[in-house]
Amino acid sequence: MDHDTATRTTLIRSASDAGSKVFATILTRSPISRIDIARHTGLSQAAVTKAVSPLVAAGLVDAPPAAHRDGNPGRPVAPVSIIPGAMIMLGVKVNVDEVIAVATDLTTAVLAADHRRLDAHDPESVLDAIVDVVATLELELGGRSAAIAGLGVSISGDVDTDTGVVRESALMGWHDEPFAGRLQDRLGRPVTLENDVHALTVGEHWFGVGLGTDSFAIVTIGRGIGSGLHLNGQVVTGAYGVAGEIGHLPLADPTRICPCGRRGCVEAVASTGAIEATVSASHGREIGIDEAVRLAHDGDPAAMAAFDEAATLIGTAIATLVNLTGPQLVIIGGEGVSNFDLFDATLRSAFEAHAFGAAARCPIVARPHTFEDWARGAAAAAIQSLVR
Template identity: 65%
Template sequence: MDEVGESRAALLRSGSGAADEVFTTILTRSPISRIDIARRTGLSQAAVTKAVTPLVAAGIVSEHAGPPRQKRPLGRPANPVALVADALVVLGIKVNVDEVIAVATDLQTQVLHSARVRLTEHDPATVIEAIVSLSAQLKDLLGEAAGRIAGVGVSVSGDVDGASGMVRESAIMSWAGLDLRAELTRRLGAPVVVENDVRALAISEHWFGVGLGTRSFAIVTIGLGIGSGLHVNGEVVEGTFGVAGELGHLPLASPDAICACGRRGCVEAVAGTPAIVARVSAAHGRAVTIEEAVRLAHEGDEAAADAFGEAASLIGTAIASLVNLLGPELVIIGGEAVRNFDLFDSTLRAAFADHAFGAASRCRILVRPHSFEDWARGAAATVVRSLLLPQADPVSEPS
């Protein structure tokens, strides 16, 4: 990072609680007046000005002149301040079993450049090499702006400890006990954040998506696995041990169903794409793809319809359990399977209605397709968050 980038990142990391609150408000609601910042944060206007002044001096926030004096309303002018979104740049990388997707974004995770590479193997060494290569590509594309890279965020499915950057277990990747952050920090020479992929997506939706302005919401993703990210009372839930919201591993299915994690009865063991494909393949006595399973279900094939129906019922029941426990106002359903959500929709919602307790049934269920670039933006959002909340999500500095 160049000298300007270093000073800007250091300023954000050194902020007090009030300063972080002010900057987060500007980050998510720019442009906004100091008066409105004070109203939203509960801080005095003097405290807001104290927090904004060094941000303006550092070039992270700009001051916008209001309308011409003769057109201004009477009283103190409410000139807005605005984020200089490209004051710092972050890289976000989403790791999939067959592909790695990388984006360079500004502070609001708007994509500046993107790159991706297919994987023929997904062992740690191969994936790390792909991440290093993609990071170098993005730096070349950024040119001079590469000197303002504040960090690299990497998101991976599974049991990921965001505090340490350790991938404790990822069944999809067949990884266990991988200190991914330490290795990437050494190879990239930049601060690195490693986070669970759905939790990273929840951070992104909280600040820059449909979760903005809600007190509590959850993301449920349907695809190879069944994931969940939780946002409760203004904070993304990480769990004391780095595990929270593992909806796919609630033991709601038959004990006969064996999950990729090695346990029995997990929702994912019946509702994940591999489980649906396996069930339809067994019924037809040959291997089918997920695309063929979808086609068969649409054509009224009984085995395919039953497979999707049971998956939808289990997911709806699991969502009801989550809503009964946490009481979010919104559940966002995403993941690669939502392109075929018509096969889940009515059964999922009926199961949710059957099991949601009392007023919990008023929780909205919103379907929101996410591209893999959106997932990579979620990884980028973890870096922005780590600049403001180092205690919750510390960034590893290169040695």
């Protein structure tokens, strides 16, 4: 981290509440006039001007000379814009078999990307892989690597962002792992650790669909069933950091055991692994998800039944989520979206059957997310952590 980046980091971290609000607004809505910043933040124009000045001086924000709008002789309009390359964030998505990493600017535009396969997914192996992939990104960035301000890491499971501890990750087999601290010691850079779906939601909240939507939920289907919530302008994590864990709603047959060790979880039936296990048991041999999808498309009864059962539970879980929190929109993401045609009709039918009253009007849209998008979400979580 060079002197300019260190100075900018200190400025952002030490900003007042008003300063943080102003910077976050410019960051996510740039270019924007000071008048509109005041409207969005509820601050006075004088307070906005006071907050903008040090950001301009530090090279984080560009403020061209004021101009009158459409020849109007009244108060001049002075739009301000974030300088995207003023700082760089790294984002890493940890999967059970690989890590995907990106370097982004302050708008999460990808500047460089890389990934590493994992032969083992114990914490030490993952630490080594992240250190290795970060070194590759730094090399690819060249001189720009001096602008790196931090690293965001996203991982499936119960993650305590405040302490940087993975409290429980069934996918990785980790318990009470102080991962952020260990990685920070290895890299010498600030590390933000976040649940993967929450990080993806942060990215959508700041730089995606959240900018035009008052509230939304992301539901991910694939190796796990997860959810992120954006309500009243904020990403909701809850007092214990596990808000939105619809994959562990006890809606399934209690004889079905989830990888988390509990019984009857939605994930015990609807995850990729659960579908593979169900279809494999029906055919008496091991069947991967790609073959299960092909069998279902070919009309195989066992495969079709497995996907229908999964879709029913996911649709019911989404109805529960919508009934409780009332989002304006539900986005279906995750690797399972590539096979969403196998879920679609049954999922929507189950949702409509259990959504209460006007909640049934909540639109459900499928939106593919690549693993690079998940890594961008981790970078966005690191940016959010810096700002807050």
